Amino acid sequence: QRVLHVDSKNYYGGNWASFSFSGLLSWIKEKQQKTEVSDECEDWRKLILENEEVISLDNSDKTIEHVEDFCFGNQDSAEDVEEAGALSKLPLFGSSGAQGAAQDPEKESAPVENTLPEPAASSDPASATGGNETEVTPEREGSPDPASGEPASDVGETEAPTENAAQEPKKITYAQIVREGRRFNIDLVSKLLYSRGLLIDLLIKSNVSRYAEFKNATRILAFREGKVEQVPCSRADVFNSKQLTMVEKRLLMKFLTFCLEYEQHPDEYQDYENRTFAEFLGTRKLTPSLQHFILHSIAMVSEADCSTLDGIQATKKFLQCLGRYGNTPFLFPLYGQGEIPQCFCRMCAVFGGIYCLRHSVQCLVVDKESGRCKAVLDHFGQRISAKYFVVEDSFLSESTCKNVCYRQISRAILITDQSILKTDSEQQVSILRMPPMDSGQPAVCIIELCSSTMTCMKDSYLVHLTCPSSKTAREDLEPVVQKLFSLNTESEEETENEEVEKPRVLWAVYFNMRDSSGIDRSSYDRLPSNVYVCSGPDSALGNDCAVRQAETIFQEMFPTEEFCPPPPNPEDTVYDEEEPASEDSGLNNAPEMKPEPSPEEGGSEEGATGEPEK
Known part of the structure; x- marks a missing residue:
């Protein structure tokens, strides 16, 4: 298929994007000012024919609300500080991928510490990469049972202790954060990839995984009786745990074994x-x-x-994902979650998107x-015809969405000076689910990222907090932040000795994000049958909702086609300048690649290229 992807923003991914620190500051300023996109072609309605009608779109993004940012350092000291490596004459691109990598020569050579090994069960030499770089690869048949909980590798748990581990954390100033702003890749949405989830399977099947690298989440944490502690979840962790008595270890393993085989023992849970x-x-x-721990x-x-059944199934999913990659x-993608949409964009561009x-x-x-959509008009008054149209929910006008009831997600992003649970190793990726502090409030999912994920500068941590909204993001999440972190400024820190043990927040932002997932198509007013709506991020930890939605939309358009088939090897692709290949041409229905016309013949230097990416 011939694909055109049009976006009014200057970065890829919409609300799935990630930003450098200066890029995020620009994004915050834009959302707080609520700048409107001006029409360059004011008389575009004159281009509509008599037998046509229009459905107006909205380019003023209303999916982000209540944006509040706070600096807990001396902002004045950063007034004349320039971001290292920034190209001041170019527009700020928020993301770290296709555009960010091109502008940041340091990223290409940045050391990747402790990236994941290939799955323990895989012996495919083609999947091995040089150095520490890692690919997500499929497992071979006959692999060990991941439900046993035995780790696939001890990488991620065995980093050498750093010299600073037992010392006081280094004092980081706001000026340093600004100067090292390109070391940050800050996600708007916070998620992790289940090692046996739909997204990992899709990345492997489509070979999009070649564009990304991943790191294990190394710790599952819990907050109990006023303190943070690590949760044993694999078989090895359970039996090595000093937190649990021998009786507790037996009870826990017996229950986890039951959850893996619950279908065979319906009598044990049917009454509940x-x-x-x-x-x-x-x-x-x-x-x-x-x-x-279990809950x-x-x-x-x-x-x-x-419900009981949902809880048992969630426990089983967790256990089945143990041991595949760590x-x-x-798993967490290096350079942030915003890399994932860009990886699919790269694959599409290689084949002509x-x-x-x-x-x-x-x-x-x-x-x-006919009632079908036949074209769109862009801001230049240009008419672009197509057979199918996929529209992200945020671009639909209020009149189209008047019957839609949206949910909201509360988000907070913190830059801190130390981990919420200090250990010998500073390089930990941790997930903590904070129980509701009061009845009626939601639990808060906290993901803490270290510098080896390439999302923050050395000696700092990037902390994401997420929950379904009940109020504004700050009202929902600030009580949790105050319980786990110190919000003292640099001048107050010396006098507040009781807060010394807590990690200090250096900078924070709160915002509410629209959750448009799970909305029925019939809720949108006057939507033509060949226009498909995709949602922004949901509040779940994984990405299954987005993958299911993409496959559903694709199958509605092309019911006989395979969703995201393995692409042909670009070296084996036959270039045909006359007629595109038929659907049964033996290329798994992948789009045909054609040579790109030269700029003199009307080709674009920035669009897709017929040559495979190097």
């Missing part, structure tokens, strides 16, 4: 199907600490309203007789 998972755990002779750190479900079920940023669309043009 109409009761909550928390109530079911109370009947299993588990101690309060084990119930807490909040393994199943990661709500204590108040998660000692926890989760064209991408236009800073290019807004005024309206959809609908044929009155």
Whole structure:
């Protein structure tokens, strides 16, 4: 298929994007000022024919609200500080991928510490890479049972202790954060990849994984009795744990084994199907600490309203993901979650997709007789015809969405000076699910990233907090931030000795993000049958919702085609200048590659290229 991707923003990914520190500051300023996109072609309605009508689109993004940022250092000291390596004459690109990498020569040579090994079960030499760089690769048949919880590798747990581990954390100033701003890759949405989730399977199948590298989440944490502690989740962790008694270890392993085989023992849970998972755990002779670990750190479900069956299934999913790539079920992409959409963009561009940023669309043009959308008009008054149109929810006008009821996500992003649970190693990627502080409030998912994820500068940590909204993001999340972190400024820190043990927040931002997932197509008013709506990020930890949505939309358009098939090897591709290959041409229905016309013949130097990426 011939694909044109048009976006009014100047960065890829929408609300899935990631930014450098200066890029995020620009994004914050834009959202706080709520700048409108001006129409360059004011008389575009004159271009509509008599037998056509329009569905107006909205280029003023209303998906982000209540943006509040705070600096806990001396901002005046950073007034004359310039970002290292920045190109001041070019527009600020927020993301670290296709554009960011081109502008940042340091990124190409930056050392990647402790990246993941290939899966333990894989012996495919083609999947091995030089040095520490890692690919996500499929496993071969006959691999060890991941449900056993045995780690696939000890990488991620065995980094050498650093010299500073037992010392006081280095004092980081706001000026340093600004100067090292390009070391940050700050995600708007905070997620992890389940090692056996739909996204990992899709990355492997489509070979998009070649464009990304991943790191294990190294620790699962819990907050209990006023302190943060590490949760044993694999078999090895359980038996090596000093937190649990021998009796607790046996009880925990017996329950986890039951969850893996629960379909074979329906009599053990059927009587509790109409009761909550928390109530079911109370009947299993588990101690309060084990119930807490299972509920909040393994199943990661709500204590108040998660059913017994949903809790058991969530526990099983967690256990099945153990051991595929490391000692926890989760992976995190180096340079941030914003790399993932750009990886798919790169694959599309290699095979002829064209991408236009800073290019807004005024309206959809609908044929009155057939009721189908036939074209769009852009901000230059240019008509672009197509058979199918995929529109991100945020571009739909208020009149189209008048019957839609949106949910909201509360987000906070912190830059801190030390980890919420200090150990011998500074390079830890941790996930902590904070139980609700009061009844009626949601649990808060906290992901703490270290500098080896290439998302923050050395000696700092990037902390993401996420929960479904009940109020503004600051009202939802600030109580959790105050419980885990010190918010004292540099001048106050010396007098507040009781806060010394907590990590100090250097900078923070709070915002609410629209969650448009799960909305039925019929909720949108007057939507033509060949216009498909995709949502922004949801509040779940994984990416399964987005993958299912993409596949559903694709199958509705092309029911006989395979979704994201393995691409042909560019070296084996036959270039045909006359006729494109038919659907049964033996290339797995992949789009045909054609030589790109030269700029003199009307080709674009910035669009897709017929040559494979180097």
